[in-house]
Amino acid sequence: MNAAVHRNPAVISAASSILDEMKSVSSSLDYAALLTDDGFDIARLPGETDGARFASMASSMQALGDAVTHELKIGNSEYIIIASAKGYVVQLRVPGHPMVLSALFDNDATVGSALAIARSFVQKMATLLTETASREPEMTSPDSGKNL
Amino acid sequence: MGAGKTTAIQAVSEIDVVSTEASNSERHLVDKPTTTVALDYGEILVDGEEKIRLYGIPGQRRFDFMWAILKRRAQGMVLLVNNDAPDPVAEMLAYLDDFRELYDRGGVVVGISRSDIAPEPDLATYADAIALAHAGKVVPVFTVDPRNNDDMRMVLLALIANIEMRALFATVERDAI
Amino acid sequence: MATEWNQAGEDSAAGTDEISATAITSEPPTTAGWEQAAVAMNSVLQLSIPMLMKMEFDAHDPLFIDFRYRAFAWSTPLSAFPEDAVLAGLQTQPTDLEAGLLFDLPGQPLDGLLWLIGLNSFHGARAPWLAPNERYKLSRWPNLTQHRHTMRQMQMLAVLGNAYVSAGELADMAGVDNSEAQSLINALSLLRILNRSVQAPAAVVAAPQATKRESLFSRLRARLGR
Numbered sequence: 227m228n229a230a231v232h233r234n235p236a237v238i239s240a241a242s243s244i245l246d247e248m249k250s251v252s253s254s255l256d257y258a259a260l261l262t263d264d265g266f267d268i269a270r271l272p273g274e275t276d277g278a279r280f281a282s283m284a285s286s287m288q289a290l291g292d293a294v295t296h297e298l299k300i301g302n303s304e305y306i307i308i309a310s311a312k313g314y315v316v317q318l319r320v321p322g323h324p325m326v327l328s329a330l331f332d333n334d335a336t337v338g339s340a341l342a343i344a345r346s347f348v349q350k351m352a353t354l355l356t357e358t359a360s361r362e363p364e365m366t367s368p369d370s371g372k373n374l
Numbered sequence: 375m376g377a378g379k380t381t382a383i384q385a386v387s388e389i390d391v392v393s394t395e396a397s398n399s400e401r402h403l404v405d406k407p408t409t410t411v412a413l414d415y416g417e418i419l420v421d422g423e424e425k426i427r428l429y430g431i432p433g434q435r436r437f438d439f440m441w442a443i444l445k446r447r448a449q450g451m452v453l454l455v456n457n458d459a460p461d462p463v464a465e466m467l468a469y470l471d472d473f474r475e476l477y478d479r480g481g482v483v484v485g486i487s488r489s490d491i492a493p494e495p496d497l498a499t500y501a502d503a504i505a506l507a508h509a510g511k512v513v514p515v516f517t518v519d520p521r522n523n524d525d526m527r528m529v530l531l532a533l534i535a536n537i538e539m540r541a542l543f544a545t546v547e548r549d550a551i
Numbered sequence: 552m553a554t555e556w557n558q559a560g561e562d563s564a565a566g567t568d569e570i571s572a573t574a575i576t577s578e579p580p581t582t583a584g585w586e587q588a589a590v591a592m593n594s595v596l597q598l599s600i601p602m603l604m605k606m607e608f609d610a611h612d613p614l615f616i617d618f619r620y621r622a623f624a625w626s627t628p629l630s631a632f633p634e635d636a637v638l639a640g641l642q643t644q645p646t647d648l649e650a651g652l653l654f655d656l657p658g659q660p661l662d663g664l665l666w667l668i669g670l671n672s673f674h675g676a677r678a679p680w681l682a683p684n685e686r687y688k689l690s691r692w693p694n695l696t697q698h699r700h701t702m703r704q705m706q707m708l709a710v711l712g713n714a715y716v717s718a719g720e721l722a723d724m725a726g727v728d729n730s731e732a733q734s735l736i737n738a739l740s741l742l743r744i745l746n747r748s749v750q751a752p753a754a755v756v757a758a759p760q761a762t763k764r765e766s767l768f769s770r771l772r773a774r775l776g777r
Contacts, residue, residue, distance in 0.1 A: 230399045230400055230402065231399050232399055262396075262397070262399045263396035263397045263399075263411070264396040264397060264398055264399050264400075264409050264411050265396070265411055265434075265436055265437065266399050278436060279436065279439065281436075282411075282436040282437050282439070283439060285396060285411045285412075286394070286411050286412040286440060287412075288396075288411075289394035289395070289396055289411045289412045290394060290412045292394070293392055293393075293394050293412070297392065324396065324397035324399075418771070419774070420767070420770050420771055420774050421770055421774065424767075424770070426771070480712075480713060497694055498691070501690065501691035505691075512688075512689050512690070512691060512692065512712040512713070514692040514695075514708075514712065515691065515692065515694075516692070516694050516695055516696050517694055517696055517697065518696055519696075525696050527775050528696060528705075530771070531702070531705060531768065531771060531772060531775070532692075532695065532705060534767050534768045534771060535705055535706055535708070535709035535768045536709050536712060536713070538709070538766050538767065539706075539709035539710050539712070539714075540709075540713050542756050543713045543714045543754055543755075543756065
């Protein structure tokens with residue numbers, strides 16, 4: 227039987243390295259997580275947040291965002307931003323994979339720069355996943371859920 | 375998970391159901407391609423001014439923040455249980471506990487799906503388990519096919535009838551031992 | 552199909568040839584309809600011992616019941632249940648779990664038959680095994696997806712699920728005739744899902760029954776066309 231994506235060691239390791247790199251280039255990144263579309267936590271930066279619960283909530287938000295854009299007939303939701311007094315949550319899909327990056331930046335970053343960072347890293351994650359998949363034939367392919 | 379909630383709302387909703395499905399990471403546990411991660415939304419129009427809103431919320435415990443949001447808004451709940459699951463009676467009892475406030479108001483009806491494939495446990499077993507855990511409160515439990523419009527409409531009517539009758543008798547409960 | 556059941560009966564250890572009358576009932580019925588069958592079935596269910604039953608009719612194939620498995624076999628489908636069937640004979644025989652099958656299992660679920668017989672016996676009068684001055688409350692709901700029912704019956708079930716009521720009180724609260732309320736009580740009692748009490752006091756209704764605005768139940772029922 228296929229291992230679930232969020233338990234695949236190669237995927238977890240790819241996700242962790244992406245998040246670590248992201249943290250190293252952005253000092254205003256307070257928290258970040260990579261999660262599956264259906265709300266499982268793959269990897270996260272250390273912190274007080276309940277990673278499992280956050281992953282579920284982020285997945286609900288992502289799905290609701292898509293529901294709204296579909297209802298308005300404006301395509302898929304590209305990114306979601308939740309702004310609060312103490313920071314922004316920026317959330318967007320990893321292209322081509324049922325996976326989401328959700329990141330919390332403090333107010334030192336502008337929304338624009340936070341979004342730019344998040345965009346570049348989901349792209350890196352997508353590339354890394356494709357490379358990892360081609361290197362390990364038995365790995366579960368993230369977007370089809372089947373063994374290659 | 376996999377009891378037929380999204381299907382059931384689609385069977386009974388008069389509007390196209392808004393659903394929030396995501397790719398299922400747990401296909402080895404429940405073999406379906408997608409799972410609801412926020413909610414399904416459907417409606418039944420009652421008359422010109424009133425409608426019944428139907429919400430299908432994920433059964434997995436990691437979405438319990440969703441339950442909390444909807445518990446406040448809901449008058450009643452149809453609990454769909456897959457009789458094919460490893461311990462469906464225990465699951466039902468756990469959900470009755472989680473949704474205690476609705477249950478106290480008579481606002482719960484249980485629908486057992488896939489009893490054609492898995493005939494045990496039977497309805498008497500469910501009723502006994504409820505009586506043991508919550509003496510005196512009778513919860514309607516029916517076998518249902520979530521794809522069947524008639525079944526789901528009947529379940530909805532039973533839910534509303536139960537809530538309204540329970541409200542009428544509410545003071546008796548408070549005065550009883 | 553009737554031939555198969557007869558053969559199964561004859562081949563089995565029980566054997567329809569050997570079904571002999573017991574003390575429960577052995578005489579030909581004196582009235583048409585299902586009363587005799589209801590009384591006999593109620594006695595068997597009350598005794599709760601393994602039993603077989605055979606009913607013969609003027610105009611239908613025989614009906615076989617195996618109480619061990621809560622199943623029955625009959626060529627007449629319940630969707631064409633004959634409310635005025637004339638019972639020509641009824642036999643019961645004690646059996647045990649090791650004895651052979653009367654008909655191929657699973658057969659049909661007995662509850663479906665009990666529901667219809669319970670509703671259609673006694674013509675709205677109290678079943679003889681029930682006492683006057685009793686109040687009733689459901690121990691569990693009947694499985695409505697499997698029983699043809701009216702919305703009035705559903706409303707009565709909602710009352711019975713939430714309070715102890717007599718037949719008369721049930722009729723008042725649900726706005727139906729006494730006979731309708733009593734028939735439902737008879738059926739639920741036969742299904743053995745009714746608690747009976749002589750001590751339970753009259754239920755106090757919290758709100759006036761007649762409200763200007765129709766209940767959501769009535770309005771939804773109208774909307775769903777039932």
